[in-house]
Amino acid sequence: MDERKYDLIIIGAGPSGIFMAYELIKLGSKKKILMIEQGKKVEERFCPIEKTGKCIKCKPLCHITNGFSGAGAFSDGKLSLYNEEDTEIHVGGNLHEYLGIEATKKLIDYTDQIYLDFGADKKIEGLEYKEEVKKIKDKAKKENITLYDVPIRHLGTEKAHELYAKLEKHLIDNGVEIQFNTVVADLIVTNNVVKGVKTKPSKYVEDDEYTQFEKIYADTVVIGVGRKGAKWLSDMCARHNIDSRAGIVDIGVRYELPDKFMADINKYMYEAKFIARPAPYYDKVRTFCQNPSGFVSSEVYDKNITLANGHSYKDRKSTNTNLALLCSHKFSYPFHEPIKYGRNVAENSNQLGNGNILVQRFGDILKGKRTWEKELQENSVVPTLKAAVAGDITYALGYRTMTNIIEFIKMLDKVVPGFAHPDNLLYSPEIKFYSNQVVIDNNFETSIKNLYSIGDGGGLTRGLMMASCSGVHLARIYHNT
Numbered sequence: 316m317d318e319r320k321y322d323l324i325i326i327g328a329g330p331s332g333i334f335m336a337y338e339l340i341k342l343g344s345k346k347k348i349l350m351i352e353q354g355k356k357v358e359e360r361f362c363p364i365e366k367t368g369k370c371i372k373c374k375p376l377c378h379i380t381n382g383f384s385g386a387g388a389f390s391d392g393k394l395s396l397y398n399e400e401d402t403e404i405h406v407g408g409n410l411h412e413y414l415g416i417e418a419t420k421k422l423i424d425y426t427d428q429i430y431l432d433f434g435a436d437k438k439i440e441g442l443e444y445k446e447e448v449k450k451i452k453d454k455a456k457k458e459n460i461t462l463y464d465v466p467i468r469h470l471g472t473e474k475a476h477e478l479y480a481k482l483e484k485h486l487i488d489n490g491v492e493i494q495f496n497t498v499v500a501d502l503i504v505t506n507n508v509v510k511g512v513k514t515k516p517s518k519y520v521e522d523d524e525y526t527q528f529e530k531i532y533a534d535t536v537v538i539g540v541g542r543k544g545a546k547w548l549s550d551m552c553a554r555h556n557i558d559s560r561a562g563i564v565d566i567g568v569r570y571e572l573p574d575k576f577m578a579d580i581n582k583y584m585y586e587a588k589f590i591a592r593p594a595p596y597y598d599k600v601r602t603f604c605q606n607p608s609g610f611v612s613s614e615v616y617d618k619n620i621t622l623a624n625g626h627s628y629k630d631r632k633s634t635n636t637n638l639a640l641l642c643s644h645k646f647s648y649p650f651h652e653p654i655k656y657g658r659n660v661a662e663n664s665n666q667l668g669n670g671n672i673l674v675q676r677f678g679d680i681l682k683g684k685r686t687w688e689k690e691l692q693e694n695s696v697v698p699t700l701k702a703a704v705a706g707d708i709t710y711a712l713g714y715r716t717m718t719n720i721i722e723f724i725k726m727l728d729k730v731v732p733g734f735a736h737p738d739n740l741l742y743s744p745e746i747k748f749y750s751n752q753v754v755i756d757n758n759f760e761t762s763i764k765n766l767y768s769i770g771d772g773g774g775l776t777r778g779l780m781m782a783s784c785s786g787v788h789l790a791r792i793y794h795n796t
């Protein structure tokens with residue numbers, strides 16, 4: 316086979332990689348670009364859970380997190396924007412630490428326009444009811460809870476799919492080569508300079524004995540592997556001495572409660588970002604990824620690790636709101652392996668649910684009892700994730716995590732009456748893995764020459780908009796050098 320050589324290889328076709336390729340086309344770049352994606356084309360991605368009622372652990376890879384548009388395809392696409400008056404960027408990651416606040420805002424505007432050009436809804440949620448939001452903010456403040464109200468553009472799960480399909484076509488029509496169903500197994504690094512990648516077909520993703528790798532060479536390699544690739548990226552850092560710092564892992568639950576309790580929040584903000592530090596640990600606990608009238612979902616990582624998540628459609632509605640309640644865990648001497656810790660928690664939880672997501676009522680947790688299937692069937696809050704198994708999540712989540720979550724729910728109940736209703740549901744585990752934070756310079760270059768890192772995987776971003784922005788920004792840097 317002839318040796319393949321490109322100017323640029325982008326590993327992962329998630330929003331970060333896609334927007335890098337998009338921007339390069341827009342800038343008129345003539346570079347020979349290859350994107351390598353372990354999942355499928357966006358039009359071939361579907362989650363069978365809707366038909367089967369339970370997660371069948373798709374092989375070789377879960378459709379929810381892999382394939383063109385990465386975790387974005389089945390996200391309902393809440394694009395986090397910003398308020399004009401904000402002097403900080405509160406959500407989505409650390410991009411502003413590299414670019415500055417004003418440049419980040421400009422970049423969000425620019426990237427948002429691309430989403431609009433490809434069919435995003437023009438409506439922005441969270442701008443209309445400033446007075447009402449202020450009242451909720453003040454009420455929260457009295458309970459030592461901070462509320463960040465960030466305007467949202469909501470694509471909706473089905474619309475996100477359509478939008479990314481158009482982007483996929485646009486990239487291919489404009490000469491970007493996208494190699495699907497292919498795993499980047501390793502990087503080729505010589506004398507601290509990246510030279511290319513080693514790949515294998517995705518059907519061998521779990522085969523650790525595989526040796527028939529194809530070597531593909533490039534002058535520049537960009538890592539955009541998302542949270543799905545966090546473990547792989549950590550392994551790469553260790554193998555090739557890529558500078559990284561011990562990162563964090565966010566562990567918690569997906570919380571589901573009736574829309575009626577969340578009516579004001581949903582109406583005024585669509586998504587509210589509440590943050591508090593409950594006693595006795597004072598760890599940061601936050602709400603994340605709120606889905607009014609939405610559905611709880613599951614996603615499968617390697618070794619069948621199954622995590623809870625949630626989304627909402629533009630047209631199809633449930634009568635429940637779901638949101639993540641997450642605690643950030645940062646470890647200190649002698650333990651520095653947040654990903655391993657998170658995976659252990661997930662494995663415990665999955666084992667207790669016979670490979671499925673566990674669900675328990677809040678009231679049962681307070682009473683110190685498990686939830687039984689029959690109780691779940693008669694519960695006033697009907698679970699939207701049918702595949703979830705009733706049980707006891709307190710066996711799986713650590714005491715500290717559990718205490719943080721319980722105290723946070725009680726605190727928030729004073730701001731959002733009904734938030735601590737005993738019938739509300741906790742799904743376990745919801746975990747956000749980030750690789751050990753990859754050290755990058757202001758150009759997003761790692762300590763390996765010509766190797767760059769963007770998006771969620773290396774810990775730079777934590778959401779669709781920022782991941783997309785990081786791709787646009789790197790494209791500009793790359794084009795101008």
Ligand SMILES: Cc1cc2nc3c(=O)[nH]c(=O)nc-3n(C[C@H](O)[C@H](O)[C@H](O)COP(=O)(O)OP(=O)(O)OC[C@H]3O[C@@H](n4cnc5c(N)ncnc54)[C@H](O)[C@@H]3O)c2cc1C
Pocket residue numbers: 326327328329330331332351352353354379380381382383384385386387388389390391392393394395497498499500539540541542543544547604612614624625626769770771772777778779780782783
């Ligand atoms: C159900 C769900 C709902 C969400 N809702 C929202 C939301 O409403 N708003 C929001 O801001 N964010 C949301 N998110 C998060 C959002 O999707 C991510 O922040 C975003 O997709 C990150 O983009 P990325 O490019 O960094 O990585 P990803 O989107 O994760 O893409 C990475 C890609 O790299 C591929 N890959 C990984 N490793 C390799 C390898 N070794 N070889 C080849 N390919 C590889 C993966 O298959 C994947 O396609 C949601 C996520 C999920 C799962």
